[in-house]
Amino acid sequence: MDLSSINPVLLIASLMVSATPILLAALGELVVEKSGVLNLGVEGMMITGAICGFAIGVNTGSPVLGFMFAAICGALLSLAFGILTQYLLSNQVATGLGLTLVGLGLSSLIGKPYEGIKSPTLQKMELPILSDIPIVGPMLFSHDPMVYFSVALVAATWAVLKYSRAGLILRAVGESHDAAHALGYKVVRIRLLAILFGGACAGLAGAYISLVRVPQWTEGMTAGAGWIALAIVVFASWKPWRVLIGAYLFGGVTVLQLNLQAAGAKVPIEVLSMSPYLITIAVLVIISARGNHGAPAALGKIFHASR
């Protein structure tokens, strides 16, 4: 095995690319869970976003339009989840699973004619001055706009949740919907908005996979990334910056694993390809052994205002 063929600069750069979809999806889910809703349909919304974004990207030739449409599709799908769980008071776990199954079916139905086509992809955006720094420049500052956008979104989510009034209300709804309701906040409406945000993020995440990371459409291409995003929210103890760390760690594992496969490591390929999932399990175990810190108190509970 030839470890010298693994270039650390390229490794970090491709780490950021491979972490971005998980980061976006996990960030969306973080906001949803902060509002007290557990949406297990991330995988379904991601894969739907992937094909919707890809289809629009191919047909219009504009990846930007693709991303926008993917966000809309993800949000629409999450709206179905929102109506079911918030207005029809269905079980969130079951509905989330249903959403994933619907998303997988829908995406492979839409995706049939798009198999084997290459899509237009986002151009790299070299940040002026910063990208000229040796080593750090090509590592961190010469990516496509979505990578920067995802990091900016982490900062924005953190700031809004921590410092703004809207963030405070969102957290209050997630900790105790009855108290928030008694104070006159519209619990259902706030949760619905959070769910829509989560759906849009998952849609963007999916489109990033099909438009930038791969960039092609294959059935079931998200391969559990949505579920890993859910695990990363737990890993991060519901804190935005830790979501960033978690997603990048995970991206690192994925990229390293692929690099090792390419470098001809002595480890069997199957072990390498199951490693991201095994590591996710290991991380979940370590986090949960420490106790469940930071989970919103009303997470997954059904709210019905009686009068």
Place this chain on the structure above:
Amino acid sequence: MIRLEKRAQPSQFWTFATPFLAVIMTMIVGGIMFAALGSDPFEAIRTIFWDPLFSEQFAAYSRPQLLVKAGPLILIAIGLSLGFKAGIWNIGAEGQYIMGAICGAGMGLAFYPSESFIIFPLMILAGALGGWAWAMIPAILKTRFGTNEILVSLMLVYVAEAWLASVSSGLLKNPEGMGFPGSRNLQQYPASANLEIIQGTGMHYGVLTAFIAVIFAYVLLSRHILGFQIRLTGEAPRAARFAGVNPTRIVFLCLGLAGALAGMAGMFEVSGPAGQITIDFNSGYGFTAIIVAFLGRLHPIGILFAGLLMALTYIGGELASLMLGIPSAAIQLFQGMLLFFLLATDVFINFRIRLDSGEAA
């Protein structure tokens, strides 16, 4: 303004009615979808739900398939329903199914080419143990560390799939297979073949096991203290604790049974209809079984009928893609929609709709 009012008691009527309502709604929306795909919606619905059973042309082939497809779905869904009743969300049945198939087939192939009546029972045992062991991983992690069983069991599906890819082109590969991936065909090895018990009905040992599981689960849930404890844990966890129900034991029981049943289903599939271990012998039964469990109201008898209905959509879907060119993915969407409409209409069980002027009381 429309408002929901909680019922004092869950409605008996709606508990039975919502699955039918959900099926009808799925047919209507599915019909619209088929129309959008350019097929005649009425013909498509008839092809899916009617032709496999009653068309003179296809019924002879399709009717046995109904049991072949329903068998694993019912077997897995029965196991899942116990956990769902207790609030234990095992959604990794697909992984347990794969591991059961690998272990069962491995056991059979280890004896190749000797002949003995004991081989097939040993394979069933190995399949059940394989699925059980795979389900024990989330069970141990949940009870020991409080790790979320939803995520762990699902992650293990991907691990099992990687494992399947590995053994089908490695450990269990057919040495006489000209280098093609996949194991020896267990159907052509009499000691391990899961054959039809009654010719031409599709009734193989897995289907028989599924029927036994239905009866077993019915007795367990309605007559046995363990079944009561499972229901109590799901409906009132605190009350269950005060009543002395050991939650750890319930987790092990529910996940273990679900794993064993899914493992057996995998073994019956691989030694019967699928015939051999290949990289994609599993056809997503582990996930569809989740829909079956809910559609059957988590009740054994309900699951029996829901499994048959879901099997019908599989066969009808194949027929529709053959006859009308409807993509097979449309059926997957169709099944997902069924779960969605079911969950949506379930609101009527616990709530009634009231129309009022909307001023706050």
